Amino acid sequence: MRTRNVFMPDPDTPNTANPIHSTEGARSRGFRGALVGGATVYGWAVDAIVESLGEAWLDHGWADVRFRRPVYPTDTLDISISSSGVLDIAANDTCCVEGSVGLGDAPWQDELQDSDEPVPQPAPAPLPPLTPQSVPVGQSLRARRFAVSLAESEAFCRDKQNEASPLFFGPHARLHPAWIASQPIFLLHHSFAYGPAIHTASRIAHMARSRSDQFVTVTGRCIDAFERKGHQYIVNDATLLDSANAPFARIRHTAIYQLKET
Template sequence: MSGAIAYEVAAFNTATASENRIHDDSVAKKFGFQGGLVPGVDVYAYMTRAAVIRFGAAFLARGMIECRFGKPLYDGETARIEARDDADGRLAIALSARDTELATATAWLAEPAEPPLPEQYPTAGLPAPDARPPASAQSLPEGAALGTIRETADGAGQQSYRADVRETHPLYTETGAVHPGFLLRRANSALKDNVRLGPWIHVGSTVRHFAPLQAGGDLETRARVARRYDHKGHGFVELDVALFSEGRAIARIDHVAIYEPRQVRMSA
């Protein structure tokens, strides 16, 4: 299938009660935003529908997607997603609202490659919520293995998740596959469940799928700190995240976030 793809999604802020107060209206306005930000992982979920329309179930088995979030999307806005094949035969995706492009992604079907192995991603203990250290250069050293997250992607939870991200494509109910946006949320969890954060911002991700995960399957999130650096006054962290189910690789994610915005540093 080729040609232009276009659809609209009524944006919904799923994180108003999140520990990350950048999704709260009053806190977000202090950072210069109009209100609480719709999470980047959910903006990503809106855009993945275009990839599924274009590539079908193959996208969940061997698809790749690079996404970047340039400007915020707010609760209740109508997000318009448009996609078309670019000169390389990849799918160029753009999400807009307020007559402004807010996020972009490029999706394609990758050539076969060796999947990551569990032994390449050491496990580590996950700290108790109240024992997490503050996010810092000391708690996020480059190369450090983060605490491993183990869970089950139950069917009822998947149905609720798809409702939250306004997913209407029939692929998920027909095949029982877990939504790619749910998988990307695990990268957020790898960060926030290991360190204590103030307001923080997901900047972008690159995701490579190796196999679909079926609802009801066990899921293990292993991650390490690939890089930590400062840029324009912000503290950035890049995570190398691998998702496994029963020893089989489901996806690998390069995940970039501002863990300490400059506004937080200036007020410290």
């Protein structure tokens, strides 16, 4: 088991991109403090996953995670992985994240759907609001292409994840799995305005070695949308491609895009 102190820079600073990650924004929705992002929390398990499965997991491995309880900036996390790949992240003896990890192709990988609009497009101005009436189930999302410099990748690891592993620094640095897991969020924001939002689950398949200092293209498709306990959920599939247009990760991302009114 590994223990990790939760790290969140400036939780009291207003977060216009997603107010749920700020103290004031989260409290206005009934939480006791700023919520740490799900992809960030998942990223803190990477050291334990690599210790259990080896570096090969970063290049050809998978994770299936569900975020069960909020994680707050004052929490201390206990991270464990069983011999069969069961992942558990707990705070104060309460499970916050549960799931499983493994090597090779994911057992659900063939279920992930491709976009039929792979050519990057600019975001519309202004962005249309994401609502139950506009949610694009069965449709592709606008692809986006952008550069990821080594400096940006290292800054993400250092400033966002408090990461120190040499696997993610230097000329041969990989892109951090937390960065990979977060990309469907930015893909949806490339097509719609929405929030505050809460990341609830991810299925992540690493297909090839990722690296910084290149252009990355993210494509995706909206798979499903539904209501549960007054919250509006969206399920999107995303594919991450490198500068040679070869896929290196595929993701199914589930999130609440519209919280129940309190």
